[in-house]
Amino acid sequence: MANPINVVVTGAAGQIAYSLLYQLASGSVFGSEQSINLRLLDIAPMMGVLKGVIMELEDLALPIVKDILPTDDPNLAFKDADAVFLVGAMPRKQGMERKDLLAANIKIFKVQGEALDKYARKDVKVLVVGNPANTNALICSRYAPSIPKQNFTAMTRLDQNRAKAALATKIGVGVEKVQNVIIWGNHSSTQYPDAAHATVEVNGVTQPVSKIVNDDKWLSEDFVETIQKRGAAVIAARTMSSAMSAAKAAADHMRDWWFGTKPNEVVSMGVVSDGSYGIPKDIIFSFPVTIKNKQYAIVQGLDINSFARSKLDITAKELEEERTEASSVLQ
Ligand code: NAX
Numbered sequence: 112m113a114n115p116i117n118v119v120v121t122g123a124a125g126q127i128a129y130s131l132l133y134q135l136a137s138g139s140v141f142g143s144e145q146s147i148n149l150r151l152l153d154i155a156p157m158m159g160v161l162k163g164v165i166m167e168l169e170d171l172a173l174p175i176v177k178d179i180l181p182t183d184d185p186n187l188a189f190k191d192a193d194a195v196f197l198v199g200a201m202p203r204k205q206g207m208e209r210k211d212l213l214a215a216n217i218k219i220f221k222v223q224g225e226a227l228d229k230y231a232r233k234d235v236k237v238l239v240v241g242n243p244a245n246t247n248a249l250i251c252s253r254y255a256p257s258i259p260k261q262n263f264t265a266m267t268r269l270d271q272n273r274a275k276a277a278l279a280t281k282i283g284v285g286v287e288k289v290q291n292v293i294i295w296g297n298h299s300s301t302q303y304p305d306a307a308h309a310t311v312e313v314n315g316v317t318q319p320v321s322k323i324v325n326d327d328k329w330l331s332e333d334f335v336e337t338i339q340k341r342g343a344a345v346i347a348a349r350t351m352s353s354a355m356s357a358a359k360a361a362a363d364h365m366r367d368w369w370f371g372t373k374p375n376e377v378v379s380m381g382v383v384s385d386g387s388y389g390i391p392k393d394i395i396f397s398f399p400v401t402i403k404n405k406q407y408a409i410v411q412g413l414d415i416n417s418f419a420r421s422k423l424d425i426t427a428k429e430l431e432e433e434r435t436e437a438s439s440v441l442q
Pocket residue numbers: 121122123124125126127128152153154157198199200201202219239240241242243244266267268269270298352353354357
């Protein structure tokens with residue numbers, strides 16, 4: 112078994128972490144031959160709950176986890192970190208405006224960025240799950256200038272998985288037959304789930320999803336809206352936000368970042384914009400990417416029609432506004 116890598120999970124006493132930790136411990140993210148040290152960060156009042164989570168991790172009796180550190184100190188948690196899941200965030204409370212939520216959270220991500228800058232490995236891979244994920248990732252990277260901006264990503268994989276599943280259901284095939292649906296922009300209700308470049312294998316032949324669905328109105332309206340509002344629909348039904356599916360998506364995102372994407376496979380990740388597709392630079396925008404040697408590349412040259420253009424511009428504008436709000440809070 113390879114020497115242990117240091118894997119940090121923040122919000123470790125919360126509901127997403129509860130599912131994510133099992134996937135880490137069972138080897139489904141970094142592989143069954145890669146041992147890990149878990150660094151579990153949460154806030155001081157949650158240390159008792161975290162103790163219980165650690166008891167359960169021990170009781171899994173799995174060989175991969177070598178050492179577990181529970182802490183409320185980011186400086187300890189991020190020491191020599193190789194891979195980091197920033198899940199912990201302040202939840203939205205009743206009556207709280209989106210702006211207040213953003214203000215509370217970017218302060219957390221500023222502190223964590225500073226700690227990463229000082230203590231983590233310079234090639235650390237940071238995945239931000241806590242909302243507002245894209246702007247939190249931007250702020251975190253801004254306060255960790257010694258770590259390349261490309262090492263900070265935000266999660267839109269849950270949206271991608273939701274979109275893939277919705278298309279498979281519509282077409283009546285298994286999810287594994289649907290590939291390359293794209294999530295553009297913010298992990299919010301302005302995101303643009305785009306099936307224009309997606310393919311589906313039917314009777315052994317790979318074809319465009321748009322041809323098989325053969326219903327442009329459904330693809331540009333119902334499908335887009337269903338995915339944009341899926342998180343809210345889960346909350347309405349479960350009275351709690353997506354956790355099992357969010358944890359699985361975080362595992363998918365990090366596994367692909369670590370090991371690379373398969374040939375002809377495209378995945379969506381919130382990454383720092385380099386201006387591709389006319390998106391403003393210096394926002395964390397979800398783009399289609401391929402990954403090799405732990406480096407992602409934004410897929411270039413996709414056709415963007417006028418409908419898609421307007422959707423991309425709406426979600427980019429929201430991210431620019433979030434950036435402005437974040438900067439004013441941190442001044
Ligand atoms: P929970 O409220 O169950 O857990 C959050 C945990 O974070 C708590 O234990 C809390 O004490 C901890 N925490 C708060 N401040 C912290 C800090 N400064 N340092 C370390 N830990 C801290 O939430 P959960 O359901 O696990 O969701 C976590 C985050 O994921 C939320 O922000 C949520 O909005 C976000 N989500 C993001 C998704 C995405 O696709 N990007 C989808 C799922 C989810 O909604």
